[in-house]
Amino acid sequence: MPNQETGEKINFLKNQDCDVLIVGAGISGLISAREILKADPELKVIIIEGKNRVGGRTHTVELKCAGGETEKWDIGGQWVGETQIHIINLIKELDLETYDQHAGGITWMQIGSSKQKKYTIIPPVEDTRYLVDSVDVITKNLFGISAAKMSFLYFLVYVKSGGNLDDLIGSSDTGADAMKIAGGTQQISQKLCDIVGWEKIYLNQALLKLKFLDEDNGETHVEAIVQSTLDETKISKITAKRVILAIPPSECSKIRFQPSLPFDKKQLFEGFPQGHYLKFIATYEIPFWKEKGFSGGMFATGFTDNPGEAHPLNAVYDATSKTGKPALIGFAVNKTWSDVTPKVRKEAILQDLARFFGDEALRPVDYIDKDWRQEIFNGGCPTGIIPVGNMEAYARVREPWKMIHFAGTETATMWIGYMSGAVQSGRFIPQP
Amino acid sequence: MPNQETGEKINFLKNQDCDVLIVGAGISGLISAREILKADPELKVIIIEGKNRVGGRTHTVELKCAGGETEKWDIGGQWVGETQIHIINLIKELDLETYDQHAGGITWMQIGSSKQKKYTIIPPVEDTRYLVDSVDVITKNLFGISAAKMSFLYFLVYVKSGGNLDDLIGSSDTGADAMKIAGGTQQISQKLCDIVGWEKIYLNQALLKLKFLDEDNGETHVEAIVQSTLDETKISKITAKRVILAIPPSECSKIRFQPSLPFDKKQLFEGFPQGHYLKFIATYEIPFWKEKGFSGGMFATGFTDNPGEAHPLNAVYDATSKTGKPALIGFAVNKTWSDVTPKVRKEAILQDLARFFGDEALRPVDYIDKDWRQEIFNGGCPTGIIPVGNMEAYARVREPWKMIHFAGTETATMWIGYMSGAVQSGRFIPQP
Numbered sequence: 001m002p003n004q005e006t007g008e009k010i011n012f013l014k015n016q017d018c019d020v021l022i023v024g025a026g027i028s029g030l031i032s033a034r035e036i037l038k039a040d041p042e043l044k045v046i047i048i049e050g051k052n053r054v055g056g057r058t059h060t061v062e063l064k065c066a067g068g069e070t071e072k073w074d075i076g077g078q079w080v081g082e083t084q085i086h087i088i089n090l091i092k093e094l095d096l097e098t099y100d101q102h103a104g105g106i107t108w109m110q111i112g113s114s115k116q117k118k119y120t121i122i123p124p125v126e127d128t129r130y131l132v133d134s135v136d137v138i139t140k141n142l143f144g145i146s147a148a149k150m151s152f153l154y155f156l157v158y159v160k161s162g163g164n165l166d167d168l169i170g171s172s173d174t175g176a177d178a179m180k181i182a183g184g185t186q187q188i189s190q191k192l193c194d195i196v197g198w199e200k201i202y203l204n205q206a207l208l209k210l211k212f213l214d215e216d217n218g219e220t221h222v223e224a225i226v227q228s229t230l231d232e233t234k235i236s237k238i239t240a241k242r243v244i245l246a247i248p249p250s251e252c253s254k255i256r257f258q259p260s261l262p263f264d265k266k267q268l269f270e271g272f273p274q275g276h277y278l279k280f281i282a283t284y285e286i287p288f289w290k291e292k293g294f295s296g297g298m299f300a301t302g303f304t305d306n307p308g309e310a311h312p313l314n315a316v317y318d319a320t321s322k323t324g325k326p327a328l329i330g331f332a333v334n335k336t337w338s339d340v341t342p343k344v345r346k347e348a349i350l351q352d353l354a355r356f357f358g359d360e361a362l363r364p365v366d367y368i369d370k371d372w373r374q375e376i377f378n379g380g381c382p383t384g385i386i387p388v389g390n391m392e393a394y395a396r397v398r399e400p401w402k403m404i405h406f407a408g409t410e411t412a413t414m415w416i417g418y419m420s421g422a423v424q425s426g427r428f429i430p431q432p
Numbered sequence: 433m434p435n436q437e438t439g440e441k442i443n444f445l446k447n448q449d450c451d452v453l454i455v456g457a458g459i460s461g462l463i464s465a466r467e468i469l470k471a472d473p474e475l476k477v478i479i480i481e482g483k484n485r486v487g488g489r490t491h492t493v494e495l496k497c498a499g500g501e502t503e504k505w506d507i508g509g510q511w512v513g514e515t516q517i518h519i520i521n522l523i524k525e526l527d528l529e530t531y532d533q534h535a536g537g538i539t540w541m542q543i544g545s546s547k548q549k550k551y552t553i554i555p556p557v558e559d560t561r562y563l564v565d566s567v568d569v570i571t572k573n574l575f576g577i578s579a580a581k582m583s584f585l586y587f588l589v590y591v592k593s594g595g596n597l598d599d600l601i602g603s604s605d606t607g608a609d610a611m612k613i614a615g616g617t618q619q620i621s622q623k624l625c626d627i628v629g630w631e632k633i634y635l636n637q638a639l640l641k642l643k644f645l646d647e648d649n650g651e652t653h654v655e656a657i658v659q660s661t662l663d664e665t666k667i668s669k670i671t672a673k674r675v676i677l678a679i680p681p682s683e684c685s686k687i688r689f690q691p692s693l694p695f696d697k698k699q700l701f702e703g704f705p706q707g708h709y710l711k712f713i714a715t716y717e718i719p720f721w722k723e724k725g726f727s728g729g730m731f732a733t734g735f736t737d738n739p740g741e742a743h744p745l746n747a748v749y750d751a752t753s754k755t756g757k758p759a760l761i762g763f764a765v766n767k768t769w770s771d772v773t774p775k776v777r778k779e780a781i782l783q784d785l786a787r788f789f790g791d792e793a794l795r796p797v798d799y800i801d802k803d804w805r806q807e808i809f810n811g812g813c814p815t816g817i818i819p820v821g822n823m824e825a826y827a828r829v830r831e832p833w834k835m836i837h838f839a840g841t842e843t844a845t846m847w848i849g850y851m852s853g854a855v856q857s858g859r860f861i862p863q864p
Contacts, residue, residue: 148824254686374692
């Protein structure tokens with residue numbers, strides 16, 4: 001039965017045995033499935049996914065846009081760059097088309113006060129406060145979290161995994177924000193499902209528990225307790241020889257392991273929350289910002305000079321589609337804008353856009369925003385962050401335990417937190 | 433049907449409506465139930481508990497001991513002190529008997545090296561390294577975690593909640609370790625169940641999800657999705673007007689809230705792991721340590737001079753029962769001793785006891801240890817700790833959200849983390 005909303009196929013899960021159980025039908029889980037089946041097509045692979053769609057933190061949506069038409073935009077992961085070889089190779093292999101992120105014109109930068117300044121590049125450090133606020137802009141945009149909340153050591157590891165800070169913050173031509181995928185990034189996962197076989201994928205299935213079953217012959221199996229999210233009274237038991245958890249560390253910490261995870265790994269996962277992105281897309285009849293000489297770009301701390309007051313937007317980008325339909329997208333990271341009603345939030349975001357680009361911003365053709373905190377089986381976006389003081393066990397993040405393997409972009413060594421890291425992590429194939 | 437192992441009564445949960453759903457049959461959940469029913473005996477109160485017993489982090493077990501007899505000891509929360517007024521009043525009310533912790537004689541103290549020293553009190557600070565290690569001894573004993581892993585701000589809040597550091601580390605006569613309860617602390621919860629009514633308590637029931645149901649008349653209810661831990665295919669749905677989560681913050685973070693918890697509270701709970709105690713009890717024919725002039729007490733960092741090597745024990749106490757049966761109890765906090773086999777662990781613990789008290793320690797009458805990390809619905813002991821950098825939202829720990837109230841010792845304002853805090857927290861009654 002196809003999913004009414006997303007057009008994806010829904011299979012019904014029954015109690016069964018398999019060789020490999022993969023948890024998570026995002027990019028890394030699906031790459032794992034493809035690699036395992038490439039190595040041995042005879043293996044029985046089952047992929048369970050908690051959401052009603054594949055793609056994980058990539059999510060492509062359709063909006064009304066200029067000329068009375070509709071077009072697709074990404075409300076999740078969006079950009080790729082040249083040095084992200086794992087995702088670039090996959091895009092070629094899947095025959096997807098990329099196009100450049102528009103960057104011409106003046107980009108706004110607002111650091112730490114209500115005064116606004118125009119810059120085309122990140123400005124030089126003027127004073128300590130300015131430096132602190134600049135770092136805050138960077139961590140809010142890269143991780144969805146204020147600099148004060150995260151480990152500097154993790155920041156360094158993360159940046160190193162992508163090459164250098166210039167590439168990560170997208171100010172270079174080869175940077176992480178250089179290109180987009182025509183038609184949206186969720187196609188990556190959908191095309192991987194075509195290859196792997198949709199019959200192996202079970203949507204709306206939440207993993208509750210992993211129990212180790214020790215057998216007489218010395219071989220150990222895992223029993224997975226799985227709950228349907230559509231009918232919560234429906235529980236399935238899957239036994240598997242290997243399990244791949246291709247989900248964020250914060251989601252691993254919600255699963256009951258019997259026995260418990262090793263000490264280090266348990267403490268690491270319990271202190272590895274997701275950052276918090278609220279992403280919006282607004283489509284327009286005309287690209288009024290370009291006509292005024294603006295790139296459509298804006299970066300801000302969101303702070304104002306008035307204590308307790310904050311602007312919603314921390315970043316905005318031109319999001320004109322491959323077909324030339326004008327749009328702006330951006331992120332609200334400041335927590336102030338999380339617990340308000342959708343109506344209040346939309347108004348504040350459009351007002352903030354108008355503050356930079358003019359009142360035309362108040363009248364979009366269509367508008368959508370998504371609070372990734374509300375997305376089940378992520379509980380945040382774009383990536384997990386490690387708070388101050390929890391890096392001690394970090395080296396164990398990708399270490400297998402018994403027959404459980406850990407994938408997902410947080411376990412990558414190149415481009416951690418990006419789609420490219422998800423692809424790389426999915427390629428650490430367990431040896432059956 | 434009574435629980436075969438604990439003698440407690442097992443009720444079978446059906447789909448139903450109630451006024452108040454209490455999650456967790458530890459001290460705070462049961463006090464909540466008692467207070468609510470005191471205020472209005474007509475309210476329908478349901479208490480669900482994930483474990484197969486009541487008592488939470490208090491757990492009383494029976495061991496063989498001197499003279500071929502058996503006696504009860506606490507493998508969980510154990511001590512109370514005079515200034516812990518909430519638990520002291522409850523003990524009186526429940527007609528339980530206390531007796532003094534034995535403290536006479538020489539107490540061992542080993543700070544940061546394999547050299548041993550004898551002290552009767554905590555020694556003066558000699559150098560910086562010594563100071564650091566002394567703090568480590570304190571945090572390992574109070575929280576089950578190394579000082580490097582926790583917020584100093586939280587440490588201060590915690591100590592203040594108990595009065596002062598002297599009272600917490602038990603070096604004063606009125607301190608937190610001054611008295612024990614004859615027959616064990618789990619009796620507190622069992623007697624509260626007698627008062628509240630066992631028919632209201634459902635063991636082996638795990639809360640998976642809380643969904644808000646908005647009704648037409650403006651009244652909002654919560655639907656709780658509850659899974660039996662004995663038969664995982666059995667799911668019950670309980671709707672409630674109020675919910676009290678009398679469980680640790682780390683357990684709250686495993687529940688799926690729909691919609692998501694408020695931003696601050698979500699991030700706080702995701703960064704509020706439990707400390708890690710492994711507690712042992714060894715019973716002996718004679719109190720050989722007393723005969724040698726030792727108190728039976730020992731405090732150590734567990735560090736040795738050899739990198740990568742650690743002794744298991746961080747604290748030992750005389751645990752002679754009210755009836756005079758000799759025993760030693762203690763804690764292994766160092767992670768090194770968590771992932772080894774029970775046999776290796778037992779041998780290392782007894783060897784470490786012998787290092788301080790003599791070879792008689794190698795031959796206990798009975799021995800038990802419990803890795804609280806393996807205890808479902810706690811995942812650690814004695815209390816939640818806040819790592820460096822996560823105190824921003826701490827003030828919201830006990831703030832209700834919609835009709836959900838948060839209890840448990842981590843939400844107390846007096847004696848946070850102690851049984852007394854659990855009692856106090858259970859008394860913050862929601863206004864129906």
